[in-house]
Amino acid sequence: MGGQADSIQTPRGASVSAVDDIVAAIRAMIAERGLAVGDSLPTERELCERFGTSRNTVREAMRILKARGMVEVRPKIGATLIDNRMESAFQMFSLNVMDVSRETYDDVQGFRLLLEVSSFEQIFDRLTDADVEALREINEGFRISVPVNDAAERDFRLHTRLIFILGNKAVLDVYGIMKPVILKIMLRNKTRRVFEGENYEDHARIIDALDARDRVAYQYRMREHLVNGYNRWNKAVDRGEA
Amino acid sequence: MGGQADSIQTPRGASVSAVDDIVAAIRAMIAERGLAVGDSLPTERELCERFGTSRNTVREAMRILKARGMVEVRPKIGATLIDNRMESAFQMFSLNVMDVSRETYDDVQGFRLLLEVSSFEQIFDRLTDADVEALREINEGFRISVPVNDAAERDFRLHTRLIFILGNKAVLDVYGIMKPVILKIMLRNKTRRVFEGENYEDHARIIDALDARDRVAYQYRMREHLVNGYNRWNKAVDRGEA
DNA sequence: GACGGATACTGGTTGGACAAATAGCCTTTC
DNA sequence: GAAAGGCTATTTGTCCAACCAGTATCCGTC
Structure with a gap:
């Protein structure tokens, strides 16, 4: 799979996609703050401000985390960390x-x-x-x-x-x-x-x-x-x- | 606010989210047309028109499909069907x-x-x-x-x-x-x-x-x-x- | 026919707007 | 004083209208 040109995509600072950056940044934030299941993430607008991107970008990043079963998002509540990764993995293979x-x-x-x-x-x-x-x-x-x-x-x-x-x-x-x-x-x-x-x-x-x-x-x-x-x-x- | 009138034709009383609807609709379209790995999906703008939603909604749906390892999206090329589900499942936990x-x-x-x-x-x-x-x-x-x-x-x-x-x-x-x-x-x-x-x-x-x-x-x-x-x-x- | 540039189309991103839901506060009532 | 119910502020959900960057495609030139 994707072994095309490894050297091109690698520069850590210059990234391929802003959305991927946000995903990585949020993951880093989780690790840095030691957040665990049940903890809350900042609101979308806060994340916009923190990472200097638009809200749509943050939302797309959020969709990825949601699809991976890592967060649960509810209006007014915000995003909370969960561990539904196993379920998400199974759902990928839904018959x-x-x-x-x-x-x-x-x-x-x-x-x-x-x-x-x-x-x-x-x-x-x-x-x-x-x-x-x-x-x-x-x-x-x-x-x-x-x-x-x-x-x-x-x-x-x-x-x-x-x-x-x-x-x-x-x-x-x-x-x-x-x-x-x-x-x-x-x-x-x-x-x-x-x-x-x-x-x-x-x-x-x-x-x-x-x-x-x-x-x-x-x-x-x-x-x-x-x-x-x-x-x-x-x-x-x-x-x-x- | 032109979109509000359109939402009437797509009553989603049953479902929770418009994005989820699009995901389901795209999957249905794949099944209906018998699309397989390597085939292309319509462009985002076409999907907007077909499903009567905004492009952001389609894009968020696309992010889900991408996160599930079902499609690969490249600029100007569009979305093509792939099967990277196993690798995507691995990514969830390997990090x-x-x-x-x-x-x-x-x-x-x-x-x-x-x-x-x-x-x-x-x-x-x-x-x-x-x-x-x-x-x-x-x-x-x-x-x-x-x-x-x-x-x-x-x-x-x-x-x-x-x-x-x-x-x-x-x-x-x-x-x-x-x-x-x-x-x-x-x-x-x-x-x-x-x-x-x-x-x-x-x-x-x-x-x-x-x-x-x-x-x-x-x-x-x-x-x-x-x-x-x-x-x-x-x-x-x-x-x-x- | 081969080559090179202009063009149109595509996904990527932005900023702004409104709708819908609701947690938490506030008022009312008993 | 306490419970019930309404209000508000905040947050996510969706939509819109752009613009940018890249490139597949077409078209003109040689």
Whole structure:
């Protein structure tokens, strides 16, 4: 990558872009002042004055920091340092449904088995009655949802709520970027009229296993639930219905 | 104030920011037109007209795409699609300005426990002698590596090779995205002179457990290995050495 | 046809303006 | 005196209208 002419761009004082300078300057300021997560940055206008640039330039620099998950900006509040870099990194690789291959589907489903079945120890360690209650509520909403889009959305929400129990934001973020693919899998199953009632029953029994703290039953039922949808998908794909 | 009237045709009740809308619109346009790496985007002024926003808004959206490693912008040339996402993700963490927050650290390490310990069933299902051989080889290289950077790199390669056994590209990709953070964790542990020899021994015993197909021992040793680094990190952070 | 300069177009930056949101202060009311 | 609600000042969000610097492209000259 960009190995064109290293010597040209390097002079530290004469820079390529004013915006990049501001980004570097802000980073230097963070380092110099020892700012950490939760601390505030000066206002945009202050930064303009400090660095002698226009506000638009500062704003573009701010957009970069925001895109990198380093700051959070709110009107009247200003910019505060955060560490959402991991989430931002994941979002860069958000899957686009358009170009998802069969292999990707397999991988996503395998990933789900890892996150939703193999993680049972962590799930049961952190599980509370409130979690069970929330899951039941979502599942009830799932049963009465009519449009397939809505049903798939609620289906996904239920599984997301399950992942939420893990209390791991990175895992939750990753699950989020897989959403389009997962939704597509769910949608396909539902448009093929494959027993939404059965799906509701699946969910109910999984939640029952959680409620009873029955780890063996949970693993078995969740695995069955995922693999069933998976097999239905595979059959459909093999018939060229993708 | 001519722009105010235009905003009617683009009601963004759902979204929060006009800039985010433009980002989404551009991404939609890329998908719709089937644009790929190397293709060009319309000029900023064209995008302004198309989306009915000001040029600053388009430019801020462009900054986001640039920060995500999706486009490269050159004067007179315009924006061309690229795929520098991985490098952009790395940039977020490689800069020493902001240390990885405690939360991110916890999440990543918890994620690793999921991928490397809880996945033991899948790992052992697919494990071959060639895998064991490859792991041993990497570990030997790890023992004799002197610079800490090199050691961390090899350490990561060993764990990546382990994840590789899962045969799931999505998981491998996610692990790759977390690389900068994991590397930082490893580097920290190593710069604190915490017994690289001990790390080698850890690895060796984990590989032995794999070789013997001893699932219980594998889980125990791998968990210990990860949690030990974890505790060392925590102590360092608690002492304010971050 | 080759070369060189003029031109138009592009991103980069600036300064200024108004809208929208809201934290913090102030007033009112009980 | 305290709580509720309104006001103001400040800050980000968006827009506009320029101008600059660089260069791809066209055009005229040789």
